[in-house]
Every structure is written in C-alpha cells, then in structure tokens.
Amino acid sequence: MSGQLLIEIYVFVLAVFVGFEVISKVPPTLHTPLMSGSNAISGITIVGAILATGSMPGTISATLGMIAIILAMINVVGGFMVTGRMLKMFKK
Amino acid sequence: MQDLVIPIIYLLSAVFFILGLRQLSHPRTALKGNKTASIGMLLAIIATLLNNQILDFQSIFIAILIGSAIGALLAKKVEMTSMPQLVALFNGFGGAASLLVAAAEFYRGGAFPTFIFFIITLSVLIGSVTFSGSFIAFLKLQGIMRGSPVQFKGQHVFNGLLVVLVILSSLYGILNSSQLSSMFLIIIGASLLLGILFVLPIGGADMPVVISLLNSFSGLAACATGFVIQNDALIISGSLVGASGIILTDIMCKGMNRTIWNVLFAGVGATDTNTDNLQVDPMKSIKSYEPEDTVVIFENAKQVVIVPGYGLAVAQAQHMVHELQKLLEGKGVVVKYAIHPVAGRMPGHMNVLLAEANVPYDSLYDLDQINPEFEETDVTLVIGANDVVNPAARHDTNSPIFGMPILDVDKSQTVFVLKRSMNPGFAGIENELFYKDNTIMIFGDAKDTVSKLVSELK
Numbered sequence: 001m002s003g004q005l006l007i008e009i010y011v012f013v014l015a016v017f018v019g020f021e022v023i024s025k026v027p028p029t030l031h032t033p034l035m036s037g038s039n040a041i042s043g044i045t046i047v048g049a050i051l052a053t054g055s056m057p058g059t060i061s062a063t064l065g066m067i068a069i070i071l072a073m074i075n076v077v078g079g080f081m082v083t084g085r086m087l088k089m090f091k092k
Numbered sequence: 093m094q095d096l097v098i099p100i101i102y103l104l105s106a107v108f109f110i111l112g113l114r115q116l117s118h119p120r121t122a123l124k125g126n127k128t129a130s131i132g133m134l135l136a137i138i139a140t141l142l143n144n145q146i147l148d149f150q151s152i153f154i155a156i157l158i159g160s161a162i163g164a165l166l167a168k169k170v171e172m173t174s175m176p177q178l179v180a181l182f183n184g185f186g187g188a189a190s191l192l193v194a195a196a197e198f199y200r201g202g203a204f205p206t207f208i209f210f211i212i213t214l215s216v217l218i219g220s221v222t223f224s225g226s227f228i229a230f231l232k233l234q235g236i237m238r239g240s241p242v243q244f245k246g247q248h249v250f251n252g253l254l255v256v257l258v259i260l261s262s263l264y265g266i267l268n269s270s271q272l273s274s275m276f277l278i279i280i281g282a283s284l285l286l287g288i289l290f291v292l293p294i295g296g297a298d299m300p301v302v303i304s305l306l307n308s309f310s311g312l313a314a315c316a317t318g319f320v321i322q323n324d325a326l327i328i329s330g331s332l333v334g335a336s337g338i339i340l341t342d343i344m345c346k347g348m349n350r351t352i353w354n355v356l357f358a359g360v361g362a363t364d365t366n367t368d369n370l371q372v373d374p375m376k377s378i379k380s381y382e383p384e385d386t387v388v389i390f391e392n393a394k395q396v397v398i399v400p401g402y403g404l405a406v407a408q409a410q411h412m413v414h415e416l417q418k419l420l421e422g423k424g425v426v427v428k429y430a431i432h433p434v435a436g437r438m439p440g441h442m443n444v445l446l447a448e449a450n451v452p453y454d455s456l457y458d459l460d461q462i463n464p465e466f467e468e469t470d471v472t473l474v475i476g477a478n479d480v481v482n483p484a485a486r487h488d489t490n491s492p493i494f495g496m497p498i499l500d501v502d503k504s505q506t507v508f509v510l511k512r513s514m515n516p517g518f519a520g521i522e523n524e525l526f527y528k529d530n531t532i533m534i535f536g537d538a539k540d541t542v543s544k545l546v547s548e549l550k
Contacts (some may be wrong), residue, residue: 005207008319008327015106015328018536019335022110026117028458029447030429031340031440035307036179037116037126038336041109042186042310043133044329045193047140048321052196053155054146061196062148066155068192069478079131079182081167082175083116087123088370089172089447 033086040079046072094144101139108132109329136325160272172448173405176438178305180230183306187222191280194219197320198276208320213262215316216276217283217359223311224287229302232291233437241295248357254286265316292357296402297479299437300344301355308337340439347433347459349495378526380533382481383544389506390549392520393470395426397462399499400442401435403476403512407538410449413475416453416545422550428471429455430462430499432480459497469504474525475538477512482523507531511537 026034049072053066109132115125137156146152170178194215204212258279265275294302311333317465318326345352390396398417404410417427429451435442443456457465466472477499484491485498501507501527503518509531525531534541 002207004322005319006134006324008324011324012115012315012319012327015331016335017109017187019113020339021503022114022332023117023336023339025345026339026408027119028433028440029443029453029456030119030122031116031343031441032175032179032444033122033126034113034336035304035340035439036175036182037129038216038333039112039179039186039307039328040114041129041133041332042183042307042314043189044326045103045138045189045314045317047136047323047325048193048317049155049189050137050140050152050169051145051321052144052193052200053152054134054143056200057148057151059199061199062151063303064192064196064199066151068189068196069152070154070159070162071192071240072185072189073156074132074160074163075185075189076130077160078163078167078178080126080133081164082170082178083126084123085167086172086175086444086447087126088445089515090119090122 029090033083033090036079036086037083040076040083043072043076045081046076094142098139098142099324101142102133102323105132105135105139105325106328107537108135109332113332119201126135131405132329136329139325146546164255172444173408174234175444176299176436177230177233179438180226180233180303181307183303184223184226184312185229185314186310187226187306189219190317191216191219191223193317194320195276199500209272210262211316211319213258215313215320216279218259218287218309218313218316220280220283220316221287221290221304222282222313223238225291225302225309226287226306226474228288228291228301229306230295233299241478242292247289247293251286251289252287254282256288257282259346290356296437297434298348298355300339300439300441301348301352303438304337304340304344304524305352308334311335344439345435347497348493349497349543355549356447378529378533380535381508383536383541384548386508386532386545387548389471390420390425390545391423393420393425395428395465395469396420396471396473397428397466397469397501397504399430399432399472399474399481399501400446401432401475401477401480402437402441403478403510403538405436405441405445405476405549407473407476409539409542410445412539412542412546414446414449415449416542416549419546419549427455428457428462428465430459430475430501431456432459432499433497435477435480459499463500466500466503470506472501472504472507474501475542476510478511478523481525483528488524501525502528502530505530509533510541511535512537521530 051067112125112129115121261275261278265272315330481501483497485493
C-alpha cells in the first residue's frame with residue numbers, strides 16, 4: 001500500500017513540474033481562457049464521482065457521487081464551452 | 093484486460109491535457125488546445141465507464157445529462173462582463189465535487205488505513221476552502237455582497253486555529269474510531285468556514301489574485317481526491333491545473349508588486365489608510381470638462397491611448413469605446429489601448445471585454461510596451477481605471493500602492509479621466525493624477541460620456 005502511495009507522490013511531483021514547464025509564457029490575452037480552460041480540466045474529479053455513483057448503488061456514497069457528477073460536469077462542459085466562445089472572439 | 097486498457101486510456105487523457113494546456117498558452121493554437129483538452133476529458137470519462145465495478149449506469153447518465161445541460165446553458169448565456177463571476181462559480185463547483193467525492197469515499201464504510209483518513213482530511217480541506225471561498229468571491233463579483241474587504245481583529249489567528257482544529261479532529265478521529273463520523277463533520281464545517289474567512293478580507297481590486305489562487309486550489313483539490321481514490325488521472329490533471337493557477341497568481345502579484353502573503357493577509361483599504369498625510373496639495377484643484385469641450389483636443393491629436401479599467405466593464409462601455417476608436421482612426425488619429433496586468437477583476441479581463449467589442453488584438457499594448465510611448469501621446473483617455481494610473485506608486489513611499497508598476501499616463505500631453513464621481517478608488521487613496529495640470533476630469537457614466545464624444549466627433 002505504501003509503495004502505491006510512493007508512486008503516486010512521484011507522479012504528483014513530476015506532474016507539477018510538467019505543469020510549470022508547459023505553461024511557461026502566457027500572453028495576457030490568454031490569461032482568462034487559460035484559467036477557464038484549466039478550470040474545466042479540474043473537473044477531472046468526475047472520474048471519482050462516476051466511480052462513487054456507479055459502484056455503490058443505493059448508498060449515501062452514491063447520492064453524494066451523483067451530486068458530484070452534476071457539479072463536475074457543469075464545470076467540464078461549461079468550462080470548455082465558454083473557453084471556446086472566448087477564443088473564437090479573439091480569432092475575429 | 094481492463095487492468096491494462098483503463099490505465100492506458102487514463103495516460104492518454106493526461107497526454108491530451110498536457111498538449112491542450114501547451115496549446116492553450118499560445119495565441120495561434122489556443123482554440124485547438126481547448127479541443128485537445130476536451131478530448132482528454134472525454135477519454136477519461138469513457139475509461140471510467142469501462143470499469144467493471146460500475147453497476148448503476150442509469151444514475152451516472154442522468155447526472156451527466158443534468159450537469160452538461162446546466163453547464164452549456166451557463167456558458168452560452170453569460171455576458172463577457174460577467175466572466176469573472178462565472179469562473180469563480182466554476183471553480184467553486186470543482187471544489188465542491190472534490191469535497192463530495194472525498195466524502196463519498198469516507199462513507200463507503202469499512203476500516204481504512206490511517207494515512208487514507210489523513211488524505212481524505214486533506215482533500216476535504218482543499219475542496220471545502222475552494223468551494224466556500226469561490227462562492228464568496230462569486231457573491232462579491234456579482235455585487236450581491238460588498239466588494240470591499242471585511243475584516244475583524246484576530247482574524248488570522250482565528251483562521252490558524254481553524255486549521256489546527258481540522259488537524260486535531262483528524263487525529264482524534266483516528267485514535268477514537270467511534271468518534272470518526274462526528275470528527276469528519278467537524279472537519280467539513282471548519283474547512284468551509286475557513287474558505288469563507290479566507291476570501292472575505294480580500295478587496296475587489298485584489299480579485300485577480302484570489303481568482304487565480306482559487307483556480308489553482310480547484311486543481312489541487314482534484315489532485316488530493318486522486319490520492320484518496322488512488323487514481324493517477326486525477327493526480328496528474330489536478331497538478332497541471334494547480335501549476336497553471338500558481339503561474340497566473342504569480343503574474344498577478346507581480347503586476348501589483350506585492351507578494352501573495354501581502355494580498356492574502358494585508359487587506360488593503362480596510363485599515364484606516366493614511367488619509368492624513370496625503371501628498372495632494374489642498375490648494376490644487378481639479379479641472380472638469382463636459383464631453384463637448386474635448387472634441388477639438390481629440391481632433392488635433394496624433395495619438396490617443398485608451399486605458400480601460402474595471403469601470404469600463406461596469407458601465408458596459410466596450411462597444412462604445414470601439415466606436416470611438418473607429419471614428420478617431422477615420423480622422424487619421426492613431427489609437428492604442430494600454431492594458432495593465434491587473435486591470436479588472438480577473439487575469440485578462442480587459443482583453444476579453446475588448447475582444448467582445450471586436451477591438452482588433454494588435455491595438456492592445458502591455459504595460460512595458462506602452463509606457464515609453466506616453467511622452468509622445470497627445471491624449472490619454474482613462475476609462476474607469478484608478479489605482480493603476482496613480483503616479484503616487486512611483487514616488488510616494490507612504491502610499492499603500494507604492495512600488496506597484498503603473499501606466500505612466502501623466503506623461504502624456506493631456507489626460508482625460510472618465511469617472512463617476514471623485515470617490516477614491518478601491519485602495520481608498522486619493523489619486524494624484526486627478527490634480528495634475530494636464531489632467532481633465534469628465535464626470536458621468538463612462539458609456540454616456542463616450543457616446544457623447546462619439547456623436548460630437550461625427
């Protein structure tokens with residue numbers, strides 16, 4: 001179990017570095033779209049929400065999971081759509 | 093088989109997120125980046141649905157449909173001026189979802205190892221702070237709640253005690269497993285309260301920093317949840333968002349020449365700012381013109397620089413301003429926009445507003461690009477900006493905004509300041525600019541004033 005945790009910590013630390021490297025220089029125009037776009041990515045919690053909802057039907061966990069799916073999905077769909085809307089505006 | 097396929101799809105989705113974020117941070121590829129990232133999300137959802145632990149698909153699909161419908165509606169309906177609120181709201185939903193998943197994992201029952209409960213605690217803490225903090229930010233931005241800082245004595249000590257309470261409850265719950273459930277509720281309550289108290293003392297003009305920080309938190313919340321349910325997809329994507337939020341926070345702080353700690357704990361404007369030792373000479377007076385009086389000055393100008401601020405968003409004047417730009421350009425005047433990094437209420441707020449009004453991107457200039465140009469500028473038009481053009485930031489060491497990089501508008505021939513009234517800006521300090529010899533105030537609603545200018549120039 002602790003071996004698993006150790007690997008997860010490895011993944012975490014490396015991913016943080018990747019994040020800093022990938023988003024190095026962002027021009028001001030893209031500050032808002034980057035924020036709403038990355039916000040949509042944080043809706044990845046949907047994965048946990050789906051597992052909680054689907055794997056324990058009828059429990060309180062499933063109910064909490066269902067609410068979590070709704071919230072995460074608002075985040076995902078709303079986030080990507082509004083980012084697209086903004087970026088299309090910039091294209092003109 | 094699924095032990096292999098699912099993790100590979102998760103890995104693929106992480107790759108899509110990384111590529112998507114990279115494309116999102118370059119103008120030419122940004123739109124593509126948004127699509128790439130959304131494909132990553134679709135892959136992650138599909139991979140999760142392939143998991144054979146899932147028995148109840150109906151509930152999942154109903155919830156996905158409801159969430160998607162609400163999200164799509166919000167994204168379609170929102171006005172560009174309301175973008176900061178929407179982003180705050182989405183941040184909050186992300187935090188709440190992470191909180192709920194951690195709670196669902198807690199109520200799954202059965203004994204879990206000590207460290208898992210610690211991680212659940214951490215996940216609840218970050219998720220709750222993100223949720224309640226974003227909600228307060230939303231209320232402030234939407235104007236439901238006063239935008240100015242709300243502070244009480246010993247606030248920081250109290251916040252510190254809340255964190256200690258969370259840690260102690262977690263420890264106590266582990267040692268006395270019969271009390272685990274009640275401790276869990278205390279952890280949630282204390283964390284939610286902490287989020288509220290953390291954003292309350294932060295004023296309107298510091299919102300760009302707070303929004304960026306909460307954006308980072310929403311990623312870290314997902315990341316912590318990833319540790320709880322031991323899912324690498326959450327850990328990777330969460331950390332990416334966490335990192336991008338921190339980068340934006342850093343850019344915003346540099347824009348104000350302040351540290352993140354100063355923004356979080358100082359609450360500019362709440363304290364009785366040194367109004368006594370104002371650097372403004374009381375003998376000096378302001379000059380105020382009607383819009384009609386300014387036409388000749390505009391018509392004789394070679395270069396006009398427009399400085400937009402939050403007031404432009406409030407007055408919804410962006411379309412009118414573009415009209416003015418086109419009219420002036422028709423008369424052979426060069427028109428540029430000077431964008432301060434922290435103008436508005438979120439990173440890039442002004443860029444979004446002006447893009448909505450079809451202002452071409454190449455007429456927008458950053459602080460570093462435009463500052464050397466003010467000396468050759470005939471007219472600078474300040475619309476709803478205040479602290480970012482206050483010359484006191486350059487020389488008045490007593491000023492709370494001393495050291496903040498500002499737009500040197502006072503160096504231009506004539507400065508027109510469009511303002512509702514003489515009320516000081518967010519920082520609660522007088523603006524020296526208004527009293528300068530080359531500054532002329534035009535009082536009134538920004539949109540009305542600009543439309544009067546437009547009709548006079550026609």
